[in-house]
Amino acid sequence: MRTANRIANLPPYLFAEIDRKAGLKRAQGIDVISLGIGDPDRPTPERIVQAMGRAIHDPANHRYPSYYGAQKYREACSAWMKRRFGVDVDPDTETLALIGSKEGIAHLFLAFVDPGDVTLVPGAGYPVYHTGGILAGGETYFMPMTEENGFLADFESTPKDVLARAKMMFLSYPNNPTSAIANEEYFDRAIAFAREHDILLVHDNAYSEIGFDGYVPPSFLERPGAKDVAIELFSCSKAYNMTGWRVAFACGNATALKALGTVKSNIDSGVFTAVQDAAIEAFAGPQSEIDALCALYQRRRDLVMEALGKIGIEAHPPEATIYVWPKVPAGYTSASFAEHILEKANVIVPAGSAYGPSGEGYIRISLTTPDDRLAEAILRIEASL
Numbered sequence: 001m002r003t004a005n006r007i008a009n010l011p012p013y014l015f016a017e018i019d020r021k022a023g024l025k026r027a028q029g030i031d032v033i034s035l036g037i038g039d040p041d042r043p044t045p046e047r048i049v050q051a052m053g054r055a056i057h058d059p060a061n062h063r064y065p066s067y068y069g070a071q072k073y074r075e076a077c078s079a080w081m082k083r084r085f086g087v088d089v090d091p092d093t094e095t096l097a098l099i100g101s102k103e104g105i106a107h108l109f110l111a112f113v114d115p116g117d118v119t120l121v122p123g124a125g126y127p128v129y130h131t132g133g134i135l136a137g138g139e140t141y142f143m144p145m146t147e148e149n150g151f152l153a154d155f156e157s158t159p160k161d162v163l164a165r166a167k168m169m170f171l172s173y174p175n176n177p178t179s180a181i182a183n184e185e186y187f188d189r190a191i192a193f194a195r196e197h198d199i200l201l202v203h204d205n206a207y208s209e210i211g212f213d214g215y216v217p218p219s220f221l222e223r224p225g226a227k228d229v230a231i232e233l234f235s236c237s238k239a240y241n242m243t244g245w246r247v248a249f250a251c252g253n254a255t256a257l258k259a260l261g262t263v264k265s266n267i268d269s270g271v272f273t274a275v276q277d278a279a280i281e282a283f284a285g286p287q288s289e290i291d292a293l294c295a296l297y298q299r300r301r302d303l304v305m306e307a308l309g310k311i312g313i314e315a316h317p318p319e320a321t322i323y324v325w326p327k328v329p330a331g332y333t334s335a336s337f338a339e340h341i342l343e344k345a346n347v348i349v350p351a352g353s354a355y356g357p358s359g360e361g362y363i364r365i366s367l368t369t370p371d372d373r374l375a376e377a378i379l380r381i382e383a384s385l
């Protein structure tokens with residue numbers, strides 16, 4: 001059997017080797033703690049589960065869903081954008097339901113990237129910004145991100161010949177994996193840049209609801225002119241502990257969303273309408289669980305920062321997201337430190353380099369593990385050093 005070259009061109013799966021080794025350890029009865037995946041450990045709020053319970057008994061929901069999202073779902077997304085950010089998006093032309101934002105990201109490449117086209121991707125970012133491009137026959141240009149520039153992807157230093165072939169650019173703040181946040185001035189520069197070079201800007205706002213110490217992440221679409229050049233992705237996954245439900249939405253530039261909708265209508269058949277009903281409850285119902293969720297992650301952030309400080313591992317305290325991004329101690333690379341932690345402490349952490357070249361020198365700690373396990377993991381790391 002001969003598989004396509006595009007499969008061979010994909011980099012090795014982020015967690016494949018770590019998963020294999022962790023599996024071997026677990027088979028020997030060793031207690032392995034994973035601080036790897038950003039998958040909330042708390043359940044979906046009961047009001048949303050109840051809404052799903054009602055929706056699943058409605059036979060109208062058992063049929064094919066709308067390709068683009070039910071009218072009432074798109075209206076709920078639009079109303080949430082208005083309430084949460086003061087941003088107007090037309091439910092008919094400027095919102096689109098997604099089967100999780102990952103699906104939207106991957107399919108955007110089919111809508112915008114022809115073989116040989118370039119996508120500008122954060123130097124450390126969600127891996128699908130890169131792998132989605134490979135699957136579409138495109139090329140990735142990793143925009144440098146450094147601690148000195150606050151991990152803001154440096155689009156302005158992109159070489160001219162790369163820019164001439166660039167069709168799309170991803171930004172994502174609050175950022176996975178660095179947990180950096182961006183200010184309005186940076187967003188405005190990005191809009192001007194995208195306009196000047198005729199590039200679709202995709203702002204992935206997967207962590208829009210997770211902020212600490214009073215920080216409330218903004219929408220990119222709050223900035224003047226953003227909708228002319230950009231779409232933004234929002235997800236129920238982290239905001240409402242709904243990673244398993246697969247529901248999100250894109251909003252913003254109507255031309256871009258039409259192109260994405262065309263791709264999707266030829267590939268998938270939309271989000272299960274009962275799941276859309278549950279997501280309507282998520283967006284339209286009381287939002288107080290989000291405060292509790294942020295308080296939970298903030299407490300875990302403090303616990304991790306204090307423990308890291310004690311063992312002399314440097315990290316900037318995150319103001320948002322569910323990740324801490326510590327520097328690896330001298331003498332290690334990202335990969336060798338992640339390997340050391342797995343071997344000596346039986347703790348899984350991803351190497352920063354797995355998120356792109358700017359991730360070298362860091363590891364990522366996810367705060368989606370119960371407090372006692374998180375504390376135990378840090379103690380074990382300390383003992384291994």
Ligand SMILES: Cc1ncc(COP(=O)(O)O)c(C=O)c1O
Pocket residue numbers: 038099100101102103126172176204206235236237243247248
């Ligand atoms: C930056 C970013 N974008 C997108 C996703 C995918 O989210 P979803 O569950 O909506 O597909 C993740 C998941 O971790 C993420 O970190």
